[in-house]
Amino acid sequence: MRCRAGSRGLPVLTDAEAGLVAALKASPLAVCLRLVGTLPDDTGPTLVQRFAVDAPAAYVTLANFPVGDTGATLRAAVVCVARNAAGPQAARQGDGKVIGLFQIMDAVMAALHQASAGGAVWAVVGGEFMENKAVYDSGLQVGSIKLETLGPVTVPLGVDAAPLADFETFHADYDIDPLADPADRAGWVAEPPDHSGAVPALTDELQLQ
Numbered sequence: 001m002r003c004r005a006g007s008r009g010l011p012v013l014t015d016a017e018a019g020l021v022a023a024l025k026a027s028p029l030a031v032c033l034r035l036v037g038t039l040p041d042d043t044g045p046t047l048v049q050r051f052a053v054d055a056p057a058a059y060v061t062l063a064n065f066p067v068g069d070t071g072a073t074l075r076a077a078v079v080c081v082a083r084n085a086a087g088p089q090a091a092r093q094g095d096g097k098v099i100g101l102f103q104i105m106d107a108v109m110a111a112l113h114q115a116s117a118g119g120a121v122w123a124v125v126g127g128e129f130m131e132n133k134a135v136y137d138s139g140l141q142v143g144s145i146k147l148e149t150l151g152p153v154t155v156p157l158g159v160d161a162a163p164l165a166d167f168e169t170f171h172a173d174y175d176i177d178p179l180a181d182p183a184d185r186a187g188w189v190a191e192p193p194d195h196s197g198a199v200p201a202l203t204d205e206l207q208l209q
Helices: 012-025 027-033 044-054 088-091 101-112 133-137 182-188
Strands: 035-039 057-063 076-085 115-118 118-128 140-151
Touching: 012 027, 012 035, 012 057, 012 076, 012 101, 012 115, 012 118, 027 101, 035 044, 044 076, 044 133, 044 140, 076 101, 076 118, 088 101, 088 140, 101 115, 133 140, 133 182
Parallel strands: 035 057
Antiparallel strands: 057 076, 076 140, 115 118, 118 140
């Protein structure tokens, strides 16, 4: 179910993610990369394939964060991806023609350490390198720069109910009628489905108040 949402505070997480992406796009690093954006939703081999297509690239992703009495300490990472046909050393260090992983990570740190982005000030607090066979087999070098906000970020004060009054989109997924005969239900979920008995309804109507 999706609807318009608002809050009496700032849209903290949305602003943080968008602000970090905008800061990287505005930095000198952006012209050296094929893509600056948010981390794709892909996982496993699909994510590695995406990295290979986009490299060299930098992806922003928010991380788990703590909230205390004074507010939230937001955490994020910038995943940096490099590739070079000349081999892993060139992919790490660059070769004067294609930017390397270390150069991307250096530039990300320079752009975001003690930088204001998305309504917060950020600090670089660490870095990691991805050690993964599928990554290496694809000729990729991947590392991430870890970030935290300097000082607490104000947590939204609550949800403003007024923008939630009207639905823009209602979404519902139907599988089977829970009141149907068990034998009929067993046929519907079989492979291939058996509709020799009752046939499940494929449409429904819902009156929104």
